[in-house]
Amino acid sequence: MSISTIITLAGWVLLIGLGLYVFYVVSMRSQRRDTKISVLVVAVLLIGSLALLTLGAGLVFIDQFESGVVVSPLSQGGVRPDPIGPGVHFVTPFIESVDRFTTAKQEYTMSGTTGEGAVAGNDAVEARTTDGQQVYVDATVRYYADPTKVVDLRRTWQGQDRYIQGFVRPTTRNIIYNTTARYAVEDVYGAKRSELQQVINDQLAAEFAKQGLILDAFQLRNITFSPEYAQSIEQKQIAQQQSEQAKLLVQKSQQEADQLRAKVKGEADAVVLRATGDSEAAVTRAQGDAKALELIAAALKTNPDLLTYTYIQKLAPNVGLIMLPAGNGSNPFILNLNDLQNQAKPPVTLPTPSATVPFTTTTP
Numbered sequence: 001m002s003i004s005t006i007i008t009l010a011g012w013v014l015l016i017g018l019g020l021y022v023f024y025v026v027s028m029r030s031q032r033r034d035t036k037i038s039v040l041v042v043a044v045l046l047i048g049s050l051a052l053l054t055l056g057a058g059l060v061f062i063d064q065f066e067s068g069v070v071v072s073p074l075s076q077g078g079v080r081p082d083p084i085g086p087g088v089h090f091v092t093p094f095i096e097s098v099d100r101f102t103t104a105k106q107e108y109t110m111s112g113t114t115g116e117g118a119v120a121g122n123d124a125v126e127a128r129t130t131d132g133q134q135v136y137v138d139a140t141v142r143y144y145a146d147p148t149k150v151v152d153l154r155r156t157w158q159g160q161d162r163y164i165q166g167f168v169r170p171t172t173r174n175i176i177y178n179t180t181a182r183y184a185v186e187d188v189y190g191a192k193r194s195e196l197q198q199v200i201n202d203q204l205a206a207e208f209a210k211q212g213l214i215l216d217a218f219q220l221r222n223i224t225f226s227p228e229y230a231q232s233i234e235q236k237q238i239a240q241q242q243s244e245q246a247k248l249l250v251q252k253s254q255q256e257a258d259q260l261r262a263k264v265k266g267e268a269d270a271v272v273l274r275a276t277g278d279s280e281a282a283v284t285r286a287q288g289d290a291k292a293l294e295l296i297a298a299a300l301k302t303n304p305d306l307l308t309y310t311y312i313q314k315l316a317p318n319v320g321l322i323m324l325p326a327g328n329g330s331n332p333f334i335l336n337l338n339d340l341q342n343q344a345k346p347p348v349t350l351p352t353p354s355a356t357v358p359f360t361t362t363t364p
Helices: 003-030 039-058 147-157 160-180 185-189 193-210 227-302 306-314 337-343
Strands: 059-062 066-071 087-090 097-102 106-110 125-128 134-145 213-225 321-324 333-336
Touching (some): 003 059, 039 059, 059 066, 097 147, 106 160, 134 193, 147 160, 160 213, 185 193
Antiparallel strands (some): 125 134, 134 213, 321 333
C-alpha cells in the first residue's frame, strides 16, 4: 500500500468521523437533550480530512521499474513535457493525474503451440520463402519502455496496453513475414538461420526506437514446414546420411587395401633380403671350400702320405693293426697302424673343408 493511499484513507476516516459526530449531536437534540455541537471538533475534523484527502490526491509514488507521465490540463498537449522517475512526487490534487509505464523487460511470444504464446491457439507467423514454400515461425520479442521517452509513447499510444496490441505485435509479425520472404527454404532452416534472426533483430530495434521502446532481444524459437515439405526434408537428410556412410565405407576399404599392400610389400622385401643373404652365404661357403681344396691339393703334392695319415686319424685310437684281404687266395695283409702314423706325420696343419672330401683306398 502506497503512502498516498494511506494518507487518503486517513482523510476519509476523519471525514467519516465528522459525519458521525454531526449525526450524534443531531440525534441528541432530537431527543430534546441539551447537546451542543462543538465548532472546534467540527473544524478540526473537517480541515484535517480535507487536508489529508488533498495531500493523498497530490502525492504519487513511482516504483523502481516504472516511469510516470503527468496528465495535466495545465500543460501544453495535455501532459507535462518531462516524465517522473522512481520515488515520491507531488502533482496538483484533483486536477493532474499520472499514467504509469513499466520500464521492466516485457516479453511477447507468438507460437503455434497452444498455451505458449500471448494469444490462445495457433499464433505462429505464417510466411512464404523465395522458392514458394510455406513456413511457420515461432518467435519471442523482449523489450522495455525507454524511461526518457515515455511521454512520446503516451502521446502516441495513450496507454501501455494499446502500444502492445497496436505496435509490438503487428510490427513484429510484419517484419518476420517480409524478411523471411528474402530467403530460400533451405536457408531458413539451414546455415542462414542465424543471419535471418539477426536481420529481423536489427530491423525491430530500429522500429522500436522510433516509438520510445528499447528492443532487448529477438529470438527465433522454431520454424516448421508443411507436412509434405517436412517429409521431403527428412528423406533428403536420410539420403545424405546414407551417402556419408557410403563414403566412410569406401575410405575404410581404401585403408584396408593400403594396409594389405604394405604388408605384402614388406613380406616380399623380407623374402628378397633372405634370398640375398642365403645367396651371399652360399658364395662365401663355396669360396671357403675352394680355398680349402686348393690348400689340400698343395699339401698332397708335397706329402703324398697325408691321405693315409688322415684316414688313420679317422679310425678308433686303440686300433693298432688292420687285416686287409690280399685277393687271389693269398694270405691276408696285416697293416701296422702305429708304424704308418709315425711315417705319415704331416709337416703342416691341413685345413678342414666344410664338406668331407671322399677318397678310396686300393688294396695291395
